[in-house]
Amino acid sequence: xxxxxLDVDQLRKRYxxxxxxxxxxxxxxxxxCLGIIGxxxxxxxxxxxMCLGLTAPDEGRITAMGLSMPGDAMAIKARFGxxxxxxxxxxxxxxxxxxxVYGRYFGLPVAVVRERIPRLLEFAALTHKADVKPAELSxxxxxxxxxxxxxxxxxxxxxxxxxxxxxxxxARHLMWERLQVLLQQGKSILxxxxxxxxxxxxxxRLLVMDHxxxxxxxAPRELIARHLEPDVxxxxxxxxxxxxxxxxxxxxxxxxxxxxxVFFYTRGAGPLLQALSREPRLRTLHRPANLEDLFLKLTxxxxxxxx
Amino acid sequence: MRxxxxxxxxxxxxxxxxFLRNLLVWRKLAVPSLVGNIxxxxxxxxxxxxxxxxLVGQVQVGDRAVPYILFLAxxxxxxxxxxxxxxxxxxxxxxxxxxxxxxxxxxxxxxxLDSIVLAEMLxxxxxxxxxxxxILLVMLALGISHxxxxxxxxxxxxxxAVAFSxxxxxxxxxxxxxxxxxxxxxxxxxxxxxxSGVFFPREQLPGVLRAASDWLPLTHAVELVRxxxxxxxxxxxxxxxxxxxxxxxxxxxxxxxxxxRRFR
Numbered sequence: 001x002x003x004x005x006l007d008v009d010q011l012r013k014r015y016x017x018x019x020x021x022x023x024x025x026x027x028x029x030x031x032x033c034l035g036i037i038g039x040x041x042x043x044x045x046x047x048x049x050m051c052l053g054l055t056a057p058d059e060g061r062i063t064a065m066g067l068s069m070p071g072d073a074m075a076i077k078a079r080f081g082x083x084x085x086x087x088x089x090x091x092x093x094x095x096x097x098x099x100x101v102y103g104r105y106f107g108l109p110v111a112v113v114r115e116r117i118p119r120l121l122e123f124a125a126l127t128h129k130a131d132v133k134p135a136e137l138s139x140x141x142x143x144x145x146x147x148x149x150x151x152x153x154x155x156x157x158x159x160x161x162x163x164x165x166x167x168x169x170x171a172r173h174l175m176w177e178r179l180q181v182l183l184q185q186g187k188s189i190l191x192x193x194x195x196x197x198x199x200x201x202x203x204x205r206l207l208v209m210d211h212x213x214x215x216x217x218x219a220p221r222e223l224i225a226r227h228l229e230p231d232v233x234x235x236x237x238x239x240x241x242x243x244x245x246x247x248x249x250x251x252x253x254x255x256x257x258x259x260x261x262v263f264f265y266t267r268g269a270g271p272l273l274q275a276l277s278r279e280p281r282l283r284t285l286h287r288p289a290n291l292e293d294l295f296l297k298l299t300x301x302x303x304x305x306x307x
Numbered sequence: 308m309r310x311x312x313x314x315x316x317x318x319x320x321x322x323x324x325x326f327l328r329n330l331l332v333w334r335k336l337a338v339p340s341l342v343g344n345i346x347x348x349x350x351x352x353x354x355x356x357x358x359x360x361x362l363v364g365q366v367q368v369g370d371r372a373v374p375y376i377l378f379l380a381x382x383x384x385x386x387x388x389x390x391x392x393x394x395x396x397x398x399x400x401x402x403x404x405x406x407x408x409x410x411x412x413x414x415x416x417x418x419x420l421d422s423i424v425l426a427e428m429l430x431x432x433x434x435x436x437x438x439x440x441x442i443l444l445v446m447l448a449l450g451i452s453h454x455x456x457x458x459x460x461x462x463x464x465x466x467x468a469v470a471f472s473x474x475x476x477x478x479x480x481x482x483x484x485x486x487x488x489x490x491x492x493x494x495x496x497x498x499x500x501x502x503s504g505v506f507f508p509r510e511q512l513p514g515v516l517r518a519a520s521d522w523l524p525l526t527h528a529v530e531l532v533r534x535x536x537x538x539x540x541x542x543x544x545x546x547x548x549x550x551x552x553x554x555x556x557x558x559x560x561x562x563x564x565x566x567x568r569r570f571r
Binding site for chain 2: 054087088
């Protein structure tokens, strides 16, 4: 088997007394899209920063393409493309100039970057905005420009930190579509997100992280099958919270209450739905279990302080 | 790349694209920024040089009496080098580092933090040199000095600007916001302006202040540059150059360590 593109082994980082990353190990194979999901403060961004050599781990080993961090940080970063959580585009430059200036940081000859710029702008659907400054772009356009900028060195691995946070659905779908094109071209992606639909759509493998630890790992569907009952019935409306202790409880393997909504997790929703239909003021939603259910089951429903 | 805070600089030629980035941005705004940079020092020069100069008449420098405007011009060009370098390494560098997150973007590419700090330092010095050249040209046009030795003032002023950029980058690394720089200017830069012999001879200072002023970087810059305006060579060039070099090296080292701590 070929050496993994990125290999992280027993990574640990603490700030003061708080462990932020606590014995994390994972690898990414070529052509793979690995998603790291976890609540705010789970250690996702710190993990990415350590992979980039921007934060020094207390313990553990990071190797990429036969090189190791932090000694070969510059050589490794030459083959990475990064979209960070917050835009760092140059406000004084146009889109095309942003790409040119960024290409120079990789030591690329001007002629090479100049030749790549039209393709990158086209890929980001920004050809008509080549001479426009970032401040005049929409949020989605700015993110796509950040993505185009991350591709300027034709990287082997893309590291994306919450690439669609703050975007409207149209912009998010366009971003997903662009990322899928990259995956089809054989690029590898490491992605952090807390959008479960994003993780399910893009990632071949997921790593669920909480309190700096890996708490689950696998393909999205496989994770759901392993941890959850296949069907979910949500019941809400007047008197819903009492249902958790009613006769209907017997038709579900597991029940969760969140505010005024009751979640029934079951292997066969038929008898349950029939029982619930006797309550006229109740509204129900029957759906297959999804990643969000998995995420909430593994990391809990309570709001995090850090969030 | 090395880890930890205290280690030799981790530099490569990648400082150049960062310097070039600043140059390209500045090129777009060069004219208004130049006007801003030279208008204020020239106002000081005209108001104090001609206004006060009429009252003061001649000023004794060593064994020579020179017109006050010449005395002031030679000091204020050093002050301009200091101010231009400090402003760029504080307000502008801080905008790029903290507000625009330009440095974060650059560090995702194979450019080390140390290289970025070096680029910012050289850029601030370069911009100060540019300002100083413009001011010297106006002084030449006003006929304040026609000494051919003024050509030698350019590398010396560039060197002084490097020292002031390095010092300013320490405070850039420590700043939590723009307000912090007010302290730097009111507690460090402004007193230095008055203690370094820019506006009046240091001989006028009381003994303690006089002794303190011997240690100020601006004093060394003025001592190097003023004689050139009078068509003379500085008296102890090596001492002043070494003093400025000492400030530059020590301050750059401190700025690197503190900036690394900030980005840890």
